[in-house]
Structure formats: structure tokens, C-alpha cells
Amino acid sequence: MAGKAPYIVPVGPIHPALKEPVHIELTVVGEEVISADFTPGQTHRGIEWMGLSRNPVQIVHLTDRICGICGVTHSLSFARAVEQIADITVPERGDYVRTIIAEFERIQSHLLWAGVAAHELGFDTLFYLAWRVREEAMDAIEVITGNRVNYDIIQIGGTRRDITEDQHAKIRKCLNTYKDLFAKLKKLFLEDAVIKSRCVGTGLLSFETAMAYSAVGPTSRASGVTADLRVDYPYCAYGDLDIKPVIPTIYGSDVNGDTYDRIVVRIFEIAQSIEIIETCLDNMPQGPVIWEEKVAKILSACKKASGEAVGRHEAPRGEAVHYVVMDGAEAPIAWKVKASSYSNLHVWPIILKGAQLADIPVIVASVDPCLSCTDRVAVTDNGSTKIFTKEQLAKMSYEKSRRMMQ
Amino acid sequence: MNIILSAVGGTVVLAILAIFVGLFLAGIDRRIVAHMQARMGPPLSQPFTDVKKLFAKQSIVPANAIPWLFNLMPVVALASSIAVLLYLPFGSLAPILGDAGDMILVLYLLIVPSLALVIGGFASGSPYATVGAQREMVSMIAYELPLAVSVIIIAWRLMVANVANPFSFTTLMETSVWDVVGPLGIVGLLILLILFAWITPGELSKVPFDTPEAETELAGGILVEYSGRNLGVFSLAQAVKTVAMIAFGVIILLPWNLSPVFGLTGAGAAAVDLVFFFVKVVIVSIFSVTVVRTMMARFRITQVVKVYWFIFGGLGIAAIILLMLDAFLMGGL
Numbered sequence: 001m002a003g004k005a006p007y008i009v010p011v012g013p014i015h016p017a018l019k020e021p022v023h024i025e026l027t028v029v030g031e032e033v034i035s036a037d038f039t040p041g042q043t044h045r046g047i048e049w050m051g052l053s054r055n056p057v058q059i060v061h062l063t064d065r066i067c068g069i070c071g072v073t074h075s076l077s078f079a080r081a082v083e084q085i086a087d088i089t090v091p092e093r094g095d096y097v098r099t100i101i102a103e104f105e106r107i108q109s110h111l112l113w114a115g116v117a118a119h120e121l122g123f124d125t126l127f128y129l130a131w132r133v134r135e136e137a138m139d140a141i142e143v144i145t146g147n148r149v150n151y152d153i154i155q156i157g158g159t160r161r162d163i164t165e166d167q168h169a170k171i172r173k174c175l176n177t178y179k180d181l182f183a184k185l186k187k188l189f190l191e192d193a194v195i196k197s198r199c200v201g202t203g204l205l206s207f208e209t210a211m212a213y214s215a216v217g218p219t220s221r222a223s224g225v226t227a228d229l230r231v232d233y234p235y236c237a238y239g240d241l242d243i244k245p246v247i248p249t250i251y252g253s254d255v256n257g258d259t260y261d262r263i264v265v266r267i268f269e270i271a272q273s274i275e276i277i278e279t280c281l282d283n284m285p286q287g288p289v290i291w292e293e294k295v296a297k298i299l300s301a302c303k304k305a306s307g308e309a310v311g312r313h314e315a316p317r318g319e320a321v322h323y324v325v326m327d328g329a330e331a332p333i334a335w336k337v338k339a340s341s342y343s344n345l346h347v348w349p350i351i352l353k354g355a356q357l358a359d360i361p362v363i364v365a366s367v368d369p370c371l372s373c374t375d376r377v378a379v380t381d382n383g384s385t386k387i388f389t390k391e392q393l394a395k396m397s398y399e400k401s402r403r404m405m406q
Numbered sequence: 407m408n409i410i411l412s413a414v415g416g417t418v419v420l421a422i423l424a425i426f427v428g429l430f431l432a433g434i435d436r437r438i439v440a441h442m443q444a445r446m447g448p449p450l451s452q453p454f455t456d457v458k459k460l461f462a463k464q465s466i467v468p469a470n471a472i473p474w475l476f477n478l479m480p481v482v483a484l485a486s487s488i489a490v491l492l493y494l495p496f497g498s499l500a501p502i503l504g505d506a507g508d509m510i511l512v513l514y515l516l517i518v519p520s521l522a523l524v525i526g527g528f529a530s531g532s533p534y535a536t537v538g539a540q541r542e543m544v545s546m547i548a549y550e551l552p553l554a555v556s557v558i559i560i561a562w563r564l565m566v567a568n569v570a571n572p573f574s575f576t577t578l579m580e581t582s583v584w585d586v587v588g589p590l591g592i593v594g595l596l597i598l599l600i601l602f603a604w605i606t607p608g609e610l611s612k613v614p615f616d617t618p619e620a621e622t623e624l625a626g627g628i629l630v631e632y633s634g635r636n637l638g639v640f641s642l643a644q645a646v647k648t649v650a651m652i653a654f655g656v657i658i659l660l661p662w663n664l665s666p667v668f669g670l671t672g673a674g675a676a677a678v679d680l681v682f683f684f685v686k687v688v689i690v691s692i693f694s695v696t697v698v699r700t701m702m703a704r705f706r707i708t709q710v711v712k713v714y715w716f717i718f719g720g721l722g723i724a725a726i727i728l729l730m731l732d733a734f735l736m737g738g739l
Contacts, residue, residue, distance in 0.1 A: 007536075008533065009534070016625050017625075028537070030540075031537070031541075031708075122614065122616065123613075123702065123703035123704070124443065124613075125700050125701060128444065128445065129443075129444075132444060192703070194703040198703065198704075198705075198706060198709075356707075357624075358704070358707060
């Protein structure tokens with residue numbers, strides 16, 4: 001297999017290993033990856049631009065559609081940013097409902113990811129199993145929000161729906177199913193000989209690299225970084241809860257930062273989310289779930305507000321950030337989304353280096369990339385794509401700021 | 407002249423029968439996998455529909471490919487798979503080509519479809535196909551060792567038991583290896599049976615040994631550039647090869663016939679044995695291909711080699727030792 005010089009294997013923009021378009025270029029000798037690079041920006045939809053001509057209540061619904069999996073993440077981050085600018089206080093019960101739905105999102109997102117990871121390993125039976133049990137969470141989400149995918153439950157100032165007593169039975173049934181299933185999931189994903197042999201020691205991300213590249217969420221926690229927004233800067237109901245960041249030591253193993261550790265972290269986070277939801281259901285305070293029922297009043301409060309704020313939320317994939325600037329007008333004058341995957345994708349070239357070609361799909365998937373969340377910019381000019389240097393981008397952003405200040 | 411005519415006629419009938427059984431096997435496989443995964447699965451006729459559709463589609467030859475090699479290889483694969491069948495006895499039906507070939511020839515012929523795939527892969531001029539072709543070669547080297555070991559040790563055991571022409575299939579039809587061995591030998595043969603069950607998915611590129619095609623990493627690997635009629639011919643070759651490979655295992659290790667049980671003779675016996683033979687093929691395929699591919703993830707190519715050489719190679723050596731001991735105890739040596 002020696003033969004010729006290293007050859008280039010393109011993965012993407014469209015490839016069975018990828019669930020969303022991104023372009024990864026691998027330089028390969030035999031089966032070993034010498035170097036890897038990636039080009040995002042293949043699925044840009046201009047959502048931020050659409051937002052700049054809409055009012056915050058409309059944008060909340062728009063944010064739901066940034067990602068098909070993180071339906072709460074973006075709307076919650078955006079709502080928290082606007083609430084800070086307009087000085088709106090979310091009622092306690094609203095915070096609890098937000099927490100519950102955010103944790104349900106984490107459960108379904110991690111199960112979805114687990115299925116994808118199994119498929120990337122060629123283990124389709126496990127993929128079907130994971131996606132079948134995910135349906136329970138989807139049903140519970142449907143009970144709470146009325147929707148399965150784009151939840152549309154977050155509103156500026158709270159949530160649009162309350163969780164009533166008669167819904168508790170269904171939600172608890174779902175949680176109990178997962179509690180019974182957890183041991184099985186743990187056995188199937190963490191004890192399977194082939195999964196172990198494929199995932200242990202592959203896609204290594206050291207603690208130092210994870211810190212240096214600002215990896216977030218389960219990707220960083222698998223490398224032993226104890227960063228979890230829910231613990232570090234509690235918001236919603238997380239301040240009332242006793243939670244710790246999940247790192248691989250929870251499974252009694254050392255922290256290696258490999259693909260296997262990332263599976264461990266996600267599987268155990270499902271258990272953590274179940275606990276959080278149960279605690280929240282038990283301790284839900286009474287009262288309204290929204291600061292103001294009437295949308296017109298929310299809008300007028302937003303219209304008066306001016307200032308800038310950052311809204312953050314620990315999404316299933318890590319910290320998501322929304323930066324919003326409002327200027328006493330109906331629409332915000334700036335809105336910037338930074339999804340969690342944006343931070344995580346940059347570790348790809350590092351964890352792919354030296355990997356076997358066979359392990360690329362699962363390593364790529366192990367950071368749980370969500371590209372429609374991530375892609376904010378695509379620069380095309382008459383069909384040819386330009387790459388801007390850091391200096392050019394800095395210069396362009398100065399110009400933009402000056403234009404905005406005029 | 408008559409002999410040639412009957413050989414040609416037999417080949418055509420056998421090819422059609424093998425294609426039919428092979429596609430039917432693929433349908434059963436997909437259906438059972440679906441049920442084990444709590445899905446409905448496609449109808450049994452799906453592989454037939456797939457092939458029919460492929461033949462109606464355009465065959466695209468990539469710009470980088472070497473057209474004559476690229477177009478030739480599917481035919482070579484199909485022809486060589488059918489050629490294997492000509493040397494195999496089905497139930498109590500003697501091989502079409504009689505005693506012209508033996509087990510060693512079949513071992514070599516079974517390699518040819520894989521080689522055709524490799525050449526076709528290299529000729530497609532795609533990096534995915536190139537990597538897939540390299541992997542196919544490596545996995546061929548990997549599974550040939552336990553396969554050859556098990557075939558040769560069985561022939562050797564027959565030879566020790568004073569059976570003439572131990573490599574010939576007509577001998578195997580008459581003498582079952584299970585009848586000549588003692589208790590130790592039976593253990594050894596059971597090990598060989600397990601070995602054969604695990605070699606079959608490797609030979610047929612099924613999960614966990616489907617590294618050359620690896621959908622998620624190589625997007626179909628060797629076959630990535632094949633489309634239309636060429637892909638259809640490869641599917642037929644794969645179907646025939648499935649039958650040939652499993653039939654080979656059945657003939658060597660599960661040689662029993664039903665006709666002696668019912669005391670049948672003549673055409674009735676041949677028909678009953680033929681049906682029983684294909685039933686055995688279906689059952690073996692379910693256990694060694696369908697169930698295995700449902701419950702496992704794909705190996706890395708390095709792991710494929712390790713598994714075949716060290717685990718199954720080790721099992722093969724254990725079987726050799728057991729059969730030699732058995733021969734010694736049974737007084738053959």
C-alpha cells in the first residue's frame with residue numbers, strides 16, 4: 001500500500017458521513033490521516049439578516065428555526081439577551097418551564113447523537129434502537145409544547161405555555177422509561193467490544209488543547225474541562241439545583257479525551273437531565289409563566305429598550321451565545337449568533353490528525369457538529385468563493401461599526 | 407456434442423437458479439434484519455426490483471476511469487461467480503463439470519469476483535474506490551488464511567481415513583467428513599463450522615467486515631463510481647457469490663441429504679435434496695450473515711486482519727491439532 005505520494009480524500013460538502021454540509025479535506029497516506037482541514041459555510045441561510053427587519057417577538061420564532069435539534073437553545077439565548085436589554089424579569093415558574101424543556105432537548109439531542117455515532121460505526125441496529133427510544137422524549141416534548149421539532153415555547157419574558165398538573169403523569173412516564181432504559185443504553189454503548197475497540201484512544205483531545213481552542217460542552221468536558229454554563233453561571237432554574245459538570249470520571253474511568261469519553265459524557269448527561277427534570281417538576285413554584293401575557297405589551301417594552309446584551313445557554317453541544325443590540329427601534333440593529341459547534345469544529349484538524357480513515361466519521365461526529373447552527377457567513381462572488389484573511393475581516397468589521405455609529 | 411450441450415444448458419439453468427436464489431437470499435436478509443431492528447423492511451422481491459431498475463438506468467463511466475477495465479470487471483465478477491457453481495454438487499446432483507475441478511480450484515475461483523471488484527475499483531479513478539480496493543485486497547489476504555486452513559485440513563483428514571481423491575467434490579458427496587472422525591474430530595469440525603460461519607461475512611463484505619464498502623466513510627468504497635447496468639451486474643455477481651460461498655461451506659461441513667431418510671431414489675431424490683440443500687443455504691446465511699450483521703459494528707481494516715489472523719487463525723490451528731490428534735487416535739496415522 002505504500003506507492004505514491006499522499007493523496008487527498010475529500011469528505012463533503014455532501015457525504016454519507018455528514019448529516020449536514022461541510023467540507024473536510026483529508027491528506028491520507030495508506031489509511032492514516034496526515035493532516036485535515038475543513039471549510040464551513042456550506043449551509044448559510046441569512047437568518048441574522050432576516051432578523052434585522054423583524055421585531056424581537058418575531059425573531060424568537062425565527063431562532064427556533066436556526067437548528068432542527070436545538071429548538072430551545074437559540075430562542076432561550078436570544079430571549080435572555082433581549083430580556084436583559086429591556087429589563088424584563090422572567091417569573092420563577094417560567095424559569096422552571098424553560099429549564100424542563102431545555103433538559104428534554106438535551107435528552108433527545110444526545111440520543112439522536114448516540115444513534116448517529118452508532119451509524120457512523122456501522123452499527124445500524126443500535127442506531128435504530130437509539131432513535132426509537134428518542135421518540136419517548138419527542139412525545140414528552142409534544143405534550144409540553146404541542147410541537148415535536150420547532151418547539152416555539154419560549155417567549156420574551158417567559159414561556160408561551162405552562163406545564164399543568166395533568167401533564168405531569170405523561171412526563172413522569174417518559175422519565176421512568178428512560179430510567180429503566182439507562183442501564184441498557186450504558187451497556188450497549190459503553191460495554192460493546194467493537195465500539196470500545198473503535199473509540200478508545202481515537203480522536204484524542206487533550207485538556208490543554210480543549211482549553212486553548214475554547215471547546216465547549218460535552219466535547220470539552222470529555223477532556224476533563226469542568227466547564228458547564230449551568231453550573232458556572234447559573235440561569236433559569238439551574239441556580240436552585242445541585243448539579244456538577246459531567247466528566248468521564250463519572251464512569252469510573254480516567255479522563256482520556258477520546259471518542260469513547262465523549263460517548264460516556266453524553267450518555268451520563270442523559271441521566272443528569274432526567275434528574276434535573278424530576279427535581280424541577282417536584283419544586284415548581286406557583287405563579288405565571290410569563291412576564292406579560294399580551295404580546296403588544298412585550299413589544300412596546302422592547303421598543304423602548306436600548307442597549308446591548310449577550311444571552312447564553314448551555315445547549316446540548318455546549319455554550320451558545322446570542323449578542324443583541326437594540327436602539328429604541330422595533331428591530332434590533334445587530335444580532336449575532338454563535339452556536340456551540342462553532343467553537344468545537346476547530347478541534348477537528350487536531351483530533352483527525354493521525355487517525356485511521358475508518359475512524360473519521362465517528363471522530364467527526366464525536367464533537368456533535370451542528371452546521372446549520374454554525375454557518376453564519378458564506379462569501380461568494382460570481383460563483384467563486386473568496387477566503388478572507390484575519391486582517392481583511394478586522395478591517396471590514398471596523399467599517400461596519402463606523403457605518404452603524406453614524 | 408451432447409456433453410457440451412448439456413454442460414451449456416446446465417450452466418444457463420444453474421446461473422438463473424443461482425441468481426434467483428441469491429437475490430431471494432438478499433431479500434430474506436433485508437427482511438430479517440429489519441424485523442430484528444423493529445422495522446418493517448422491504449418486500450422479499452425488493453432485490454429483484456432493484457436489479458431490474460439498475461438495468462434500466464444509464465451506466466456512467468467517470469472521466470478518470472479506464473473504460474474497458476471499468477466495464478469489463480462486472481462481467482468478470484459475474485462469470486467467475488457462476489463458474490464456481492459449475493464445480494459444486496447441489497444435494498445429490500453431481501457437479502455439471504463432473505470431476506473436472508476440485509476444492510482448490512473453487513478456492514481460487516472464489517477469489518476472482520473479489521479481484522474483479524478490486525481491479526474495477528482501481529480502474530474507477532476515485533480516491534474512495536482506491537481506498538476501498540486497497541482494503542478489499544487486505545481483507546482478502548486476511549480471510550484466505552483461515553479459509554484455506556479449514557479446507558485443507560478437512561481434505562487431509564479424509565485422506566488419512568483412506569478416502570481416495572479427498573479434494574474432489576464427488577468424494578465429498580459420497581463421504582461425509584463427520585462419519586470418518588471420532589469425538590475429538592467432531593469438536594475440531596465444530597470449530598471449523600464456526601470458522602466458516604465467520605469467514606462467510608468477510609468473503610461477502612458484510613458488516614462487521616464490510617470495510618471495503620464502508621458506507622459512512624467511503625460512501626460505498628469500491629462500488630462508488632459504478633452505476634446502472636454495471637452496478638446491476640455487480641449485484642447479480644454478489645448474489646451468485648453469496649450462494650456459491652455458502653454452498654461451498656454447506657457441501658464441506660453440512661453434507662447431509664434428506665433422500666436416504668425418506669428412502670427416495672431417482673429424480674424425486676434429486677429434487678428433494680436440491681430443495682433441502684437450498685434450505686440449508688438459507689439457514690446458514692441467516693446465522694452467519696444476517697444475525698452477525700445485525701448485532702455488530704464495523705471493524706477497522708487493521709482489526710479485520712487481526713481478527714482473521716490471530717483469533718480465527720488460532721481457532722484454525724486448534725482445529726488442526728484436534729483433527730490430527732483424532733486421526734492419531736483413530737489409527738489413521
